[in-house]
Amino acid sequence: MKIIIGSKNPAKVHAVKTAFTGENLIFESLNVPSEVSEQPFSDEETIQGAINRANHAINLGNGDIGIGLEGGVHQTKHGLFLCNWGALVTVGMAPIVAGGARILLPEEIAKRLLNGEELGPVMDDYAKKKNVRKNEGAIGIFTNGLVNREEMFNHVSKMLVGQYQYKMNKGE
Numbered sequence: 001m002k003i004i005i006g007s008k009n010p011a012k013v014h015a016v017k018t019a020f021t022g023e024n025l026i027f028e029s030l031n032v033p034s035e036v037s038e039q040p041f042s043d044e045e046t047i048q049g050a051i052n053r054a055n056h057a058i059n060l061g062n063g064d065i066g067i068g069l070e071g072g073v074h075q076t077k078h079g080l081f082l083c084n085w086g087a088l089v090t091v092g093m094a095p096i097v098a099g100g101a102r103i104l105l106p107e108e109i110a111k112r113l114l115n116g117e118e119l120g121p122v123m124d125d126y127a128k129k130k131n132v133r134k135n136e137g138a139i140g141i142f143t144n145g146l147v148n149r150e151e152m153f154n155h156v157s158k159m160l161v162g163q164y165q166y167k168m169n170k171g172e
């Protein structure tokens with residue numbers, strides 16, 4: 001079975017690879033467009049980005065399964081939350097969707113995003129590190145390393161794969 005991942009970000013790629021169980025799995029990772037903003041600003045937009053990535057991945061990579069993972073933020077009356085979504089697509093099935101852990105972003109980060117900056121560079125600047133988005137992620141920084149970006153996306157990926165297996169077993 002050929003699984004195409006719609007990103008080359010190592011935190012996402014490792015998260016997907018370790019979520020699958022079974023034999024004869026071939027993984028490929030491709031950079032594909034999300035067709036939403038570079039910094040998605042709602043659950044809705046972030047879910048759409050994940051689905052678009054999954055659709056592009058399966059088509060471009062000629063795979064059996066396409067997976068898209070997308071990071072974004074979501075405004076609430078309690079402040080701006082980090083949000084993360086994943087989608088799994090396969091021929092003849094509606095997209096399967098799963099959401100990840102969410103945490104409130106500090107006011108100074110929220111302000112910068114509302115001013116049009118992107119979380120990736122803002123996190124590097126804030127943490128005085130390089131490529132936070134490819135490593136522990138914002139979630140890793142703000143949880144003191146207890147939950148990193150790969151682990152969070154691994155949880156999302158397991159929920160995608162598990163739902164897919166459940167539907168296949170039921171013959172849906």
Ligand SMILES: O=P(O)(O)OP(=O)(O)OP(=O)(O)OC[C@H]1O[C@@H](n2cnc3c(O)ncnc32)[C@H](O)[C@@H]1O
Nearest residue numbers: 007009038039070071118119120123133137138139
């Ligand atoms: O190469 P791709 O797959 O695009 O991976 P990415 O790190 O850019 O991830 P997303 O496009 O899904 O995330 C959308 C934006 O939010 C940023 N972002 C999301 N989650 C983040 C996190 O945990 N840490 C740092 N930046 C994050 C990211 O850098 C983008 O600017």
Ligand SMILES: [Mg+2]
Nearest residue numbers: 034038071120
């Ligand atoms: Mg990106």
